[in-house]
Amino acid sequence: MKSKKQSVGIPPFEAVGVICAQSIGEPGTQMTMRTFHYAGVAEHVPTGLPRLIEIVDAKKEPKKPIIDMYLKKSYTKNRAECERVAKELSSVFISDVADVEDDLEKLVIKVIFNEKDGKAQGITFAMVKKAVEDFGESKTIDHTVIIKPSKEIKKAKKISTTTSNKKEKEPKVMTAKAVRKLTNKVRDAIVRGVVGIHKAVVIKGNDEYFIRAGGFNIIGACMNPAIDQDRIYTNNIKEMERVYGIEAARNSIVKEMKDVLDMQGLFVDIRHIMLIADAMTYCGTVKSIGRHGLSGEKIGVLGRAAFEETIKHLINACALSEEELLVGVTENIIVGQTVPVGTGKIKLIMKNKKK
Amino acid sequence: MVKKKRSAPSKTSIFLNGKFVGYHPDGKSLANRLRERRRMNELNSQVNIYYAQRLNELHILTDKGRVRRPYIVVENGKSRLAPEVMARIKNNELSWGHLIKMGIIEYLDAQEEENTFVAINEKDLTPEHTHLEVDPANLFGVVAGVLPYPEHNSSPRITMGCAMAKQSLGIYTTNFRQRYDTRGYVMYYPQQPLVQTSLYKALNLKQKAAGQNCVVALTSYHGYNMADAIVVNKSSIDRGLHRITMFKTYETEERMYPGGQKDKIELPTPDVVGYRGEIVYRHLGEDGIIIPESEIKSKDVLVGKTSPPRFLEEISVFGTVEEKKRESSLSLKAGESGRVDSIVVTEGPSGNRLVKVRVRSIKIPEIGDKLASRHGQKGVIGLLVPQEDMPFTKSGIVPDLIVNPHAIPSRMTAGHLLETLGGKAACMGGIIANGTAFSGNTEDEYKEILKKAGFQEYGEEVLYDGTTGKKIISKIFIGTIYYQRLHHLVSNKMHVRSRGPVQLLTHQPTEGRAREGGLRFGEMERDCLIGYGASMLIKERLLEESDKTIQLICTECGSIATHDYARNRDICPICQCESVEPVEMSYAFKLLLDEIKSLYIFPRIKLRDKG
Structure with a gap:
């Protein structure tokens, strides 16, 4: 039991973020090559790399928002009844x-x-x-x-x-x-019908019917008495955050990313995806990865300047008399020090007094 | 809305070179009549007529830029190239031009081809056919038409075969001695291939052959021909197999400078700025130009040249302007050697004296050089084996090359095998075999010849291990096939660096082989090391092995300090204090600090003892 725990655990100072980025980025390169063959198919829900970018950029609204609505127990077996509800919902x-x-x-x-x-x-x-x-x-x-x-x-x-x-x-x-x-x-x-919900279709899932529609108006859909309010889902992450809160948004980021990768037949360890979702949501709102989100909020001036908009960051740092504390990886590489990761993080706390 | 299908207009619109000119009641018959007149030589043979049935449009095309190819005209299922015409051609009474004038052969462009029904072989002709292909092998172009047996190969391999045939080294032109090409390769003993195509003969390519017929065994050799490597008989190479001369022309010019100054081609004297030492000038004659046939090594000077100083000299103490000349000789590139082949002294395009020096060097095949057959089967030499260690047949034949059999099945280059068999048969039968697509010699013909010559008809033979003399249990396919040496020579590509030049601006290693540069340890490589947590290794790669410097930092103001050599003390030029510490950093970072300063931002470095 102990050895199992040791082998599964992540050692201290492991560069988790880089490994995560590589683990998703490498299969990502394979995806690009494959998905672009499907280009031009009509009514196409973005999958593969375009969808992955959508998620990571924390877009307000996905290109093709979809909402899945499950019905209350009494309705689920009856297809005709479901059709009626679907009609009621679609605007x-x-x-x-x-x-x-x-x-x-x-x-x-x-x-x-x-x-x-x-x-x-x-x-x-x-x-x-x-x-x-x-x-x-x-x-x-x-x-x-x-x-x-x-x-x-x-x-x-x-x-x-x-x-x-x-x-x-x-x-x-x-x-x-x-x-x-x-x-x-x-x-x-x-x-x-409900504002923003259109083209509702009844789909047979695992031994029950559910309704899938375009759009994402969760609150509007919940107004319908037939809808099970606990089982409603949309691929619009911002809407999930608005209605159910940040934890739900985190989980839907994980789910959406995993779905994209699974569809391509790629396996990425769930923990890498969870790390991304955590990084995007830890501050309480969904943030994108990139200039306007995560990377733009790094502590070090040099780290930010090395990424994008170099001069803007330098000038701002000057105006605010910022101090570079050299905590990040990039900063230390620029300066020419060991990076605070892995071996480089290990320091001698106490020196032997006798020399 | 349902889109209604538009029916074709009843009148034919006539277009001349894409411009509308008028209507005609029946475009189809008009097209036929026009074509008939073209065949009767009443219309120019370059006019093409295209009738678009669906749009009911007739296009008459006479403009430039249309790609056209010849066909034999067919009438009522009969080729116009009748036997009696053939007889007259054989008697040299008719030429190609006559056939066109007679309307037997016509050139069609891409548009008119749409109106045709072309038969590939004469025996397939039916009354519906309008044309007959001149030769089925015509479907290959000039380059692919030279490759033997393309119909037995997979198409990507034909494409690769074509691409590689263009890289083969042979005799690129017959007047190479008179030419001063910047680079030229000439083969010592080029051979015409044993298996040729009709196009090869028609183009008379044997005049400029680019390869040699090699005895090739299809087997492994101690693993040295894994993954498309080729084991080569060292003794064959010693006898001149695939041996090549490389010519390289260096040139220099006496340039004029504004202010009436001029370069001078001469033997530089030791007082010239940048004098490179006596040894490198040793081959130069009195005129500063190298003597032909002298053996030269890398960085030896070919043409001595001096230039006027870059900036006007200040007047010296004695009031005289001291003209210091600058060394700007032409020298051989690093890592090259050879002999001076010939020299030309002429006038350049701007009327300056121009010297061209042609250097010749022998390129003997070595490990890493690239060879290829004509079937997209390329490989690099993996091992040179002395003849005594090579396998041999009972008749004492030793292969020149040993190619790995794994190269064949997945690539489906059956043509390679057929050419090997054909080459072997051609040797034994004393013929040049015909490998033209669709109409070349057949496998059965080769078998017949081989059988008569006392060989196994499938080309397999019992081989004996050269090192032990033992019989190799399985029979091995062996035959003669045309191999080309491609111009990717290791000697022109090989590059190593442990220490070397650095860039002036960043103090980082230079880039590229020509500058003796290092290989870039890039961003993604860096990420891998971060992911591995190997921060000491990153520091070594990115700092110690690159642009490490020790800079003096002022502990008071945090700016970069200097060392005052006159008074032997470190001093900060900004706050004039002497509390200065040496700090290890990358030169690129120092450069960054300087550049930030140029943005009117003053970066301070705060120093702290490392815990």
């Missing part, structure tokens, strides 16, 4: 089921409901009517809603966004330009 825009036209003479917006499209999506005219309610007084003439944009609503919205009272002195009459603007807003109004 339908007004422009999907109706033609939106603006009449600039009368300053009204016409929403002409298309029954055929509506039926396909399971949308009724009443739902459309409700969705456009907020935009102003509406009249209904035979599957067409005519909206007369009201100013109050507009005003109310303005206040909530700018919180300044200056803008309240708006022209009494709606201008044609404003109507145009509003028309586009009407087009993008949601008739049904």
Whole structure:
């Protein structure tokens, strides 16, 4: 037991970071060569190196955000039921089921409901009517809603966004330009579903059905009573951090990186990935690796200057009269000392007094 | 929206060199009529006509830059190159030009080829065919067409064979004696290959052969031909196998400088600045130019030359301007040697006196030189074995080369084996074998010859170990194959350094073989050592073995101090204090400090006792 522990443990002063970087970087070079063959495939979720870069750069939103939603126990076995939930979740825009036209003479917006499209999506005219309610007084003439944009609503919205009272002195009459603007807003109004979630599909997982959709609105999805709030996942790391906190973000970094590597058939020890995830999250928020994140926060001036934007760092260090304490690896190599890693970290604490 | 398929317009649009000129009701028949007129020599033979069925467009192309190749015209499934025409060609009545004028052969460009149906062999002709390939081997270009039996090899090996044939050393031009090429290699005893192709003969390449026929055994030899190495018979090399002369031309010019000064080609006197010592000038004649046929070693001077000083001299104490000349002789590069072959004294392009010295040196094959057959089978010499230790056959034949059999199966170069067999048969039959693609001599023909000559028909023979004299149990494939020596010679590439020159700016070792440089211990290599935790080794590589210096640092202000030799004490030039300590650092870091200072940033070094 003891020897097992010794063989597994990491010896003191081991350069864990470098080994981690090499362990991920080396298979990474092989990935580049292989993934670029798939370039050009339509509807392509970034995998391989592009996705790895996405994760490491801590992008706000991945190129193709995906959300996996599991259902509460009572739903999971019934496919039809799941389909219904999926339909409820995926957002339908007004422009999907109706033609939106603006009449600039009368300053009204016409929403002409298309029954055929509506039926396909399971949308009724009443739902459309409700969705456009907020935009102003509406009249209904035979599957067409005519909206007369009201100013109050507009005003109310303005206040909530700018919180300044200056803008309240708006022209009494709606201008044609404003109507145009509003028309586009009407087009993008949601008739049904959750904001930011689209194209929900039911997928059969391990002996249960779950829903996979584009987008990442976790809170919105949780509003649906059928969704199991404890089993919801998105590949958007920033969203995971926002909703579930930093530990969840760390775990999702690990999972996402591991998935990419597994998909390529590469094996990288999980501890290397965990180290990266730890390094990205230890300060409480998700930080990227690179100039704006980890490397930009090194202590040593020389270390930062050696990486990128040399002169900026030197000038700033000068202005702030910074002191280089020579704690990092790069700094010591520049100066010409032993690096504080491995053998170089071992120091004599006490000298023998007798000489 | 479903895109509607656009139907081709009913009228044909006619384009001349890509420019629209008009319409025609029936482009296809027009194309045929135009082609017929071209064949009747009423239109120039360089005009090509392309009819695009789908777009209903007719393109007439007459402009430059189109790659074209010849085909035999076929009519109703019959080649226009009829037997009676062939007979007239044989009687020298008709030439290639006549055939084109007669419309028997026509050149097609890439566009017109789209409208054709080409048969490769005459016997395949059907009424649908429009053309016949002149020769199936034509599908190979000039370079690949010279390689024997390409149809038996895998295509990447043909590509490699072509690439290597271009690197082979032979007789690159027949007037090499008159030429002053910066570099030229000439083979001592070039041979024409025993297996040739029709193209090889047509190009008369045997005039400029670039290789020798070697007896090659396909076996191992104590592991010295592993991984594409080749074991070579030392005695064959002593007899001149693959021996080559390298010519190298050095040149220098009497340059003019602004201010009317000029270089002078002369024997430098010891008072010249930068005089290199008497020995290196020993071969120079009175005119400062080396005497032909003198044997020279590295760094010997070929042409003595002096230049005016780089900066105008100050007037000396006596009021006279003392013109000190600078040494700028032309000397042999480090690590080279040879004999002076010939010298030319002429005028350069700007009217200055120009001296060219051609140095000749013999390049005998040695371990590390590269050899290749014509099938992309390359290798470096791994061992030179005296003839007595080489295996031999019962008739006493000793191979020149021993190639490892592992080189064959994975690369699928059956042509290599067939050429070996063919070479052997050509030797025994006293013929030059034909290895043209698709139409060369067959394996069976070679077997026949070998059988008649009393050899095993598959080319295998019983060999005897040269060192022990014992019979080798398995039979070994042995034959004659054309091998080329490629111009990657170790003697031109070999490079070592333990100590050597450093750069002026950084005090780090120089880079590159020509500057006797070191090999870079780069960033990634550094990372590996960090990962290993070997910090002492990093320090050794990056400091001790590179640009270590001891700089004096002022303990008061932290700037770099100096040593005052006059008063023999260390002093800080900034704060004038003498509390100065020597500190070990890399010169590059000192340079960095200087450069930071140039940014108006003052870096201070705070010293502290190491714990």
